[in-house]
Amino acid sequence: MELPPAFLLFVISAAFTPGPNNIMIMSSGLNFGTRASLPHFFGICFGFPTMFLAVGFGLGYLFEKYALLHSLIQIAGVLYLFYLAWLIARAAPTKLERHRAAPLSFAQAALFQWVNPKAWIMGTSAIAAYTTVGANVNLQILAMALLFWLMTFPSAGVWLFFGIALKRLLGDPQRQKYFNVAMALLLVGSVIPIVIDLLQAHLG
Template sequence: MVENYLAVMLFTFTTMITPGPNNIMMMSSGLNYGVRKSLQHYLGICAGLPAMVAVIGLSFDLIFLEFPFLHDVIKVIGVSYLLYLSYRMATLSISSLQEIHKKPFTFMQAAAFQWVNPKAWTIGTGAIAAYTTDDGALMQVFYITLAFLLAAFPCLAAWLFFGANLKRALKNKFHQKLFNISMALLLALSVLPVITELVSNYLL
């Protein structure tokens, strides 16, 4: 049993520390808004992702096994929204950087974003499918949710502080613009595997 919980912790940590929409946006927020103004965004992800995992775990058998097409519907919505965010990030004018300086994600926006984040759905459903059994499923979902909660704080903090520290090296607004374009491209690339999967399932 202990070994299984260690495996869950390893899974959650490795999936949450690697680049993905949350981490890329967290780093970008740290650069553009600073740590203090990004705290609501940070805490919204830390609370929203484990909450989503808990809901997935408690409803996995009831909803997603009965209506598997919902996974693809959520993926399409999530990919579309992330591509829109990429576009907004890349086309942000240099002069508007100061304009939007006071408008990072709120706690509720960051928490709600998890429901259209393809990576969040992938790792959430993956963890529930891989680490739960019919025996004591409720407690297993609790421990998986706890693992995501414990992993979220240090992993996201690392990306947030990294982005904030980059501000010292990117004092020039033009350099910040190049950074935002780079982050937009990474954000778009992060959903490429999901797009490829959807295309292969429905168009090929």
Template sequence: MPVEQLVALIGFVAVMTGTPGPNNLMLMASGANAGFRRSLPHIFGITFGCQVMLLGVALGLGPLLSRFPQALTALRIGGALYLLYLAWRLVRTRHLSETDRDARPLTFIQAALFQWVNPKAWMMILTGVATFSQPGRFTASVALIAAAFLVVGLPLISSWNLFGAALKSRLHQGRRLVLFNRAMALLLVASLYPTFGMEPGPVEAVSAKAPSPAAS
């Protein structure tokens, strides 16, 4: 991959993994409610889930979604319902005493599976493969994309959780935790706005770039 394209890839990954979205908002809320250590399975689950999704897209999931667009609609609806459930859970937590006893960050498996109904994760993976993979060196370029998401993305999503954990001690006072969790719940709901505007363009682009089974 040329240096210019590699720099562009790193910038793309930094923007996509470092900006607000369902994963980062949930990680910040998890850090504030449960702390960094208890959130580690959540962090690693996101990373693993995105890597598996990228592998699936590279192996031909993109063409499959292009052929059955109703699958994308089902993923959008499933993701929206799950995000509403997570927002409801946040609103229910009212005191840090409840948090210490009942706060349950997503497990490794839950966080990994959530990526399959996370619209931002789909947009990020599909756009990344469609833009930065090279038909002549498809496997090597996809491996480089995966490495970029791991090396650049993992520290960035961890920083959101660490920021939330840094706020935890300040939330002991008054109704701060209630207000914080309600704000996080509202932001999670707001993150649904682009869900149903996800275009099929990246799916079609991946379909055009991915080698056919006969070619491999």
């Protein structure tokens, strides 16, 4: 099945922008090196898609049973995405501190996804905004999880392997501001088609 192109923009912007996972894996790479950080890296790569599937299958059942609920959550998801874009655009320069004695294990990184606010926003907003009632919602969720899984490797990998370079690049407040604004605009751009569809469905 095909996912809307806007969803790919959403996945790219959400995966590569600064967040708890990316900042933590970059800090781990800087403090403990690549090899010691690999369990943390794979914990992110497998932990988030697993959480996404668990949440998605539950929401998928509700969407099929209550179509109106899908529209309401879709609107809430769009509002969350705009709010996330606003937070990204206003984000202050990141300051990393070497405060942990050891890198996270695979299990710790995977379980962290369940308390990661960005992961929850990404997952619930994506399901609400980009699934389509009338189609096989579970199949859509599987396809979305696969795309998230594929994108997690390069996004977490960039922050791990190029952590020092990224830290220097984003260390200048003005450069980080440009980066954050660009990511925020990309995130907003991914939401516009959903807003248009909602307006057409309810006002058309």
